[in-house]
Amino acid sequence: MTNISASKRKPGRPAKGGLEFGDTREALLRSGTELLTEKGFNSTGLDEILKRVNVPKGSFYHYFKNKEAYGCAVIDNYSQYFIKKLNSHLLNEEHPALDRLQAFMQDAMQGMEKYDYKRGCLIGNMTQELGSTNACYRDKLSKAFAIWQSLVADCLELAKQQGALAKDTDSTLLADFFWIGWEGAVMRSKLSRDNKPLELFSAQFFQLLPKP
């Protein structure tokens, strides 16, 4: 968690419950990420988010202009967390490129299982719920997908160099295809409450990949 020194704290507002400004903001983002991923944006009240981290409503507006600005910050927060998770697998030089993608998928499946298939992917959930309605969300969500896609495209490009994919494979299109399908699989796993859709998508994706 970020620890902002007292001199950087906004004047006239004491830290709540002993938490520093940055800590409280982080706690609010964490609380929102959990609740919005599980229940969706429209079903989650501000009160519930605040209650979880013991922050009074008046203080919320010290950290965020409104619920929309908060939603945008939650998307940023999740996207950054997810980039780290992705890179921890996709840049892992101990394994060949396609094994790294496989390892990410396994990790994601464990994550789904850990939360009893209730959470899924915040970016996917918010795309479905709010993707068509709000300019700030659309922008943030689109950028998140664009970054994830470019990371997977790099990984597939490496797989080509390693001789695991046909030389004429378009890594960018294939990475886009991967994310379109993977988010679909995450959604279906919430419904089936098991990893079967994720496993099925993963197995078919690897089976259909153009061989060298």
Add this chain to the structure above:
Amino acid sequence: MTNISASKRKPGRPAKGGLEFGDTREALLRSGTELLTEKGFNSTGLDEILKRVNVPKGSFYHYFKNKEAYGCAVIDNYSQYFIKKLNSHLLNEEHPALDRLQAFMQDAMQGMEKYDYKRGCLIGNMTQELGSTNACYRDKLSKAFAIWQSLVADCLELAKQQGALAKDTDSTLLADFFWIGWEGAVMRSKLSRDNKPLELFSAQFFQLLPKP
């Protein structure tokens, strides 16, 4: 629309606004299908659904026990409509099997465009929003996917017989894979507000299909 004769109408309740019992029920389902597809279940109030078809709140409970029962009926209604749409393409003997699937995808893209990419697929939307929370919805949504998958599996099996797919293709797994990805593409098209994700998914899917 169903037209139930006066003798079948529930006693003691006059038809509202001149509509027969069955007509009013159908109008409520149509209104709900439109609103739930566009705005989601939790964001759509009963008042809004009723206002659209000029039905007073008291009457609603004459047709449906509660909002949940209504949601289940809306899913059934949409699923039936969609099976007809799918079959109109997949059983069209004027074209080879894979062209039929392609034609369905084109039709769906036109549907997305028609509603300015705001609606998407009711089954996909409700899966994302409610799939993990409610037994009745989960059951209805799972069954809808199972039927759609079996229709596409039959089509892919025919494509095999027609020599357009490798003989060892597992049509069932491939059909599951198709629906997982297609719903992902519908979701992404709501975000990009164009058909690019649908077109990309379609092109990649056909390109990756195992050739005979």
